[in-house]
Amino acid sequence: MTTTLSHTSVNVDGWCEAVDRLAGGSLTLLSLWADPPDVKMALLDEAKGDISILSYACRNGQYPTVGVKHPPAIRLERAIRDLHRLEAIGASDTRPWLLHTAAPYEFLAAEGEALHQIAVGPVHAGIIEPGHFRFTANGEYLVRLEQRLGYVHKGIEGLMTGATLDTAAKLAARTSGDSTVAYGFAFALAAEAALKIAAPPRAVYLRALMAELERLANHFSDIGAICNDASFSLMHAQCGILRELTLRTAEACFGQRLMMDIIVPGGVARDIAADGAAALRGLLAEVRRVFPSLIELYDNTASLQDRTVTTGIVKPEYARQFGAGGFVGRASGRNVDARRLPGYAPYDALAFEVPVLTAGDVNARVWIRIREVEQSLSLVDQLLGALPDGSIRVDVPSRGGEGLSGEGLGIVEAFRGDVLVWLRLDDQGRAARCHLRDASWFQWPLLETAVEGNIVADFPLCNKSFNCSYAGHDL
Amino acid sequence: MAVITDFAQQSAQMLLVLLMAPLLTGFVRKVKARLLSRQGPPLLQPYRDLIRLLRKDVVLANNASWLFRVIPYLVFAATWVAVSLVPTFRSGLLFSWTADLIAIIAVLGSARFFLALAGMDAGTSFGGIGSSREVMIASLAEPAMLMIVFAIALIAGSTQLSTMSAFMNSADVGLRVSLGLALIALIIVAVAENARIPVDNPATHLELTMVHEAMVLEYSGRHLALIELAASLKLLLYVSLIACLFAPWGISPAIAAPTLLLVGAAAYIGKIAALGFLLAVFETSIAKMRVFRVPEFLGAALMLALLATLLRFVSRSF
Numbered sequence: 080m081t082t083t084l085s086h087t088s089v090n091v092d093g094w095c096e097a098v099d100r101l102a103g104g105s106l107t108l109l110s111l112w113a114d115p116p117d118v119k120m121a122l123l124d125e126a127k128g129d130i131s132i133l134s135y136a137c138r139n140g141q142y143p144t145v146g147v148k149h150p151p152a153i154r155l156e157r158a159i160r161d162l163h164r165l166e167a168i169g170a171s172d173t174r175p176w177l178l179h180t181a182a183p184y185e186f187l188a189a190e191g192e193a194l195h196q197i198a199v200g201p202v203h204a205g206i207i208e209p210g211h212f213r214f215t216a217n218g219e220y221l222v223r224l225e226q227r228l229g230y231v232h233k234g235i236e237g238l239m240t241g242a243t244l245d246t247a248a249k250l251a252a253r254t255s256g257d258s259t260v261a262y263g264f265a266f267a268l269a270a271e272a273a274l275k276i277a278a279p280p281r282a283v284y285l286r287a288l289m290a291e292l293e294r295l296a297n298h299f300s301d302i303g304a305i306c307n308d309a310s311f312s313l314m315h316a317q318c319g320i321l322r323e324l325t326l327r328t329a330e331a332c333f334g335q336r337l338m339m340d341i342i343v344p345g346g347v348a349r350d351i352a353a354d355g356a357a358a359l360r361g362l363l364a365e366v367r368r369v370f371p372s373l374i375e376l377y378d379n380t381a382s383l384q385d386r387t388v389t390t391g392i393v394k395p396e397y398a399r400q401f402g403a404g405g406f407v408g409r410a411s412g413r414n415v416d417a418r419r420l421p422g423y424a425p426y427d428a429l430a431f432e433v434p435v436l437t438a439g440d441v442n443a444r445v446w447i448r449i450r451e452v453e454q455s456l457s458l459v460d461q462l463l464g465a466l467p468d469g470s471i472r473v474d475v476p477s478r479g480g481e482g483l484s485g486e487g488l489g490i491v492e493a494f495r496g497d498v499l500v501w502l503r504l505d506d507q508g509r510a511a512r513c514h515l516r517d518a519s520w521f522q523w524p525l526l527e528t529a530v531e532g533n534i535v536a537d538f539p540l541c542n543k544s545f546n547c548s549y550a551g552h553d554l
Numbered sequence: 555m556a557v558i559t560d561f562a563q564q565s566a567q568m569l570l571v572l573l574m575a576p577l578l579t580g581f582v583r584k585v586k587a588r589l590l591s592r593q594g595p596p597l598l599q600p601y602r603d604l605i606r607l608l609r610k611d612v613v614l615a616n617n618a619s620w621l622f623r624v625i626p627y628l629v630f631a632a633t634w635v636a637v638s639l640v641p642t643f644r645s646g647l648l649f650s651w652t653a654d655l656i657a658i659i660a661v662l663g664s665a666r667f668f669l670a671l672a673g674m675d676a677g678t679s680f681g682g683i684g685s686s687r688e689v690m691i692a693s694l695a696e697p698a699m700l701m702i703v704f705a706i707a708l709i710a711g712s713t714q715l716s717t718m719s720a721f722m723n724s725a726d727v728g729l730r731v732s733l734g735l736a737l738i739a740l741i742i743v744a745v746a747e748n749a750r751i752p753v754d755n756p757a758t759h760l761e762l763t764m765v766h767e768a769m770v771l772e773y774s775g776r777h778l779a780l781i782e783l784a785a786s787l788k789l790l791l792y793v794s795l796i797a798c799l800f801a802p803w804g805i806s807p808a809i810a811a812p813t814l815l816l817v818g819a820a821a822y823i824g825k826i827a828a829l830g831f832l833l834a835v836f837e838t839s840i841a842k843m844r845v846f847r848v849p850e851f852l853g854a855a856l857m858l859a860l861l862a863t864l865l866r867f868v869s870r871s872f
Contacts, residue, residue, distance in 0.1 A: 197683070312757075383841040
């Protein structure tokens with residue numbers, strides 16, 4: 080399937096027609112952001128594989144709301160209002176989102192006898208990121224969860240405005256530390272599209288190699304952490320060993336455990352170490368030796384299965400509506416993967432499967448991760464086997480005035496799901512506006528739906544199985 | 555002279571349990587860590603934690619009542635008294651006439667009642683959650699525990715621990731089905747009462763899943779030290795109880811030579827270590843259950859204990 084990308088400027092009618100198609104389900108919302116005075120909306124037609132970016136010029140800082148007809152856009156609209164002061168006309172929810180003001184935040188009311196509220200966070204007892212969860216519970220049963228995020232807003236998009244390409248690439252790589260490769264990758268794709276250059280083949284393969292290593296490391300830690308939230312720390316310890324092995328191999332290959340800043344616009348900053356291929360093969364052998372017995376342990380521990388099966392179900396229709404990617408979407412029947420659609424090099428030349436399950440519970444999200452680990456192992460094998468020779472970087476045209484302006488879109492499959500980076504360069508080749516959208520934007524709201532009818536004590540398990548990014552979402 | 559020896563030995567028992575309780579906690583943690591391929595904290599870490607907590611200031615919630623401040627002492631005292639009554643290395647201690655098993659359960663029950671009150675005292679949602687869950691568990695564990703006592707008391711002919719222990723050590727016991735059922739039930743109750751996996755997780759940091767830890771979340775400084783020490787003592791109590799009822803070998807009789815006392819002490823430490831090791835293995839091999847499975851789990855204990863009691867009426871040989 081070839082993906083086409085189109086940019087269109089639309090008027091009110093064109094905008095509203097697109098909103099209607101979103102609400103009707105024939106389009107998927109990829110992102111909604113502001114490039115003042117415009118608001119832009121990236122849409123994916125999953126049937127045809129086409130991506131279109133609609134641009135609407137705001138009048139008096141106002142644009143027609145998307146969120147009222149298509150709820151996944153609500154938080155994006157609130158973020159646009161906070162960051163760019165553009166108003167969605169007719170929006171149902173006008174509370175701030177990323178902006179935290181002195182005014183008390185009004186949580187949605189849930190009224191009824193015997194209902195009580197439990198406030199959790201933003202500071203949690205464990206070493207995790209900050210976010211506030213407001214539960215309304217009836218005894219142990221959850222009636223509603225409302226999230227309050229934005230505590231780790233770093234102003235990444237603001238810092239990027241006017242930054243040189245190098246600085247912007249570094250900022251992009253720091254959006255969410257656990258997905259730094261994916262963010263660097265997506266930013267590089269966007270920058271290369273804007274500059275109309277292409278990374279050399281060897282760099283493309285090395286990028287995918289790093290992306291798969293990152294996916295492996297994160298999936299290992301997630302599988303272990305989910306089990307640990309059911310107090311089954313044996314899996315946590317064993318998966319922790321595998322994660323550590325993966326990170327050490329990454330360090331041996333690329334000189335840095337998380338491989339931050341190695342992917343740069345134009346290629347990669349450093350080649351794989353001379354003995355990197357051997358280290359990677361050693362890692363693959365070790366994982367293939369240990370991992371199957373861990374899967375068996377997971378599958379055969381009845382007390383653990385009792386916790387994960389049928390807990391925190393995400394309904395397929397919600398996953399579809401929110402266009403959820405990653406293990407959240409794929410565990411609820413969505414056959415999507417940014418490596419396939421829109422697809423990018425070198426994955427078009429590699430053989431891999433996209434695991435899909437329909438149960439939508441915690442167990443399904445664990446299994447998607449397990450299957451993806453297996454696919455990533457095979458991908459690393461293929462990438463090593465087909466690693467082309469040649470240069471690892473092309474020169475990025477910098478400074479010098481003319482012809483450097485342009486727009487580019489990069490979509491990369493991080494371990495959580497698709498990361499979207501849209502970049503507009505000014506004529507100096509600097510980032511005039513960059514928008515980064517983490518997969519978590521469309522997964523956090525699904526967590527609110529997944530916990531309904533579950534008990535309070537199962538929330539940590541549901542939450543960990545989503546493992547949404549706070550940093551990537553709060554920007 | 556006899557009174558002085560008795561008094562000394564009772565004091566020795568009280569000191570022994572007080573000193574050993576954190577060690578058992580540290581030992582279980584260490585074994586669990588080793589089973590997970592981790593180094594684990596040193597065995598003496600619980601003592602250091604207690605000293606650290608004792609040195610720290612107490613932070614009190616603004617709306618905490620006097621009850622909140624008094625309860626740690628109450629809980630600690632009650633638990634310490636309860637564990638001092640269980641025969642460890644010697645039976646027939648000075649206080650053993652009060653060492654009625656039902657009294658021990660009652661003392662522990664009062665301690666829990668006050669702790670649950672303290673959980674709700676500051677008015678935070680976690681304290682309330684913890685207290686409500688704790689009481690739910692207790693309301694099932696206590697009847698099961700009483701049935702266990704009845705089952706064993708019917709066989710031993712007494713609810714007095716020294717007598718029960720002596721009977722279990724004698725040849726009259728034999729192999730009895732009802733004792734086996736009571737043992738399993740007692741283990742289930744011990745796991746639940748001590749907030750161990752699969753009922754609760756003593757090492758958890760997840761606010762929403764905690765039971766015991768949620769209840770004591772507002773405590774700090776010396777109050778927390780007392781509550782932690784009480785929790786360690788309670789674990790030691792249940793382990794000692796299982797040891798004294800179901801593995802009474804080596805417990806020295808009331809009037810005995812010093813060598814027998816030493817043998818008793820060594821046997822006791824060996825039994826505690828073995829049971830602590832088994833606890834660590836059990837905890838490592840199982841995930842925590844859903845809160846609403848706990849009633850089924852404890853219901854099983856109640857049924858087993860009931861069955862053990864009823865079997866006695868079917869035939870005296872059970």
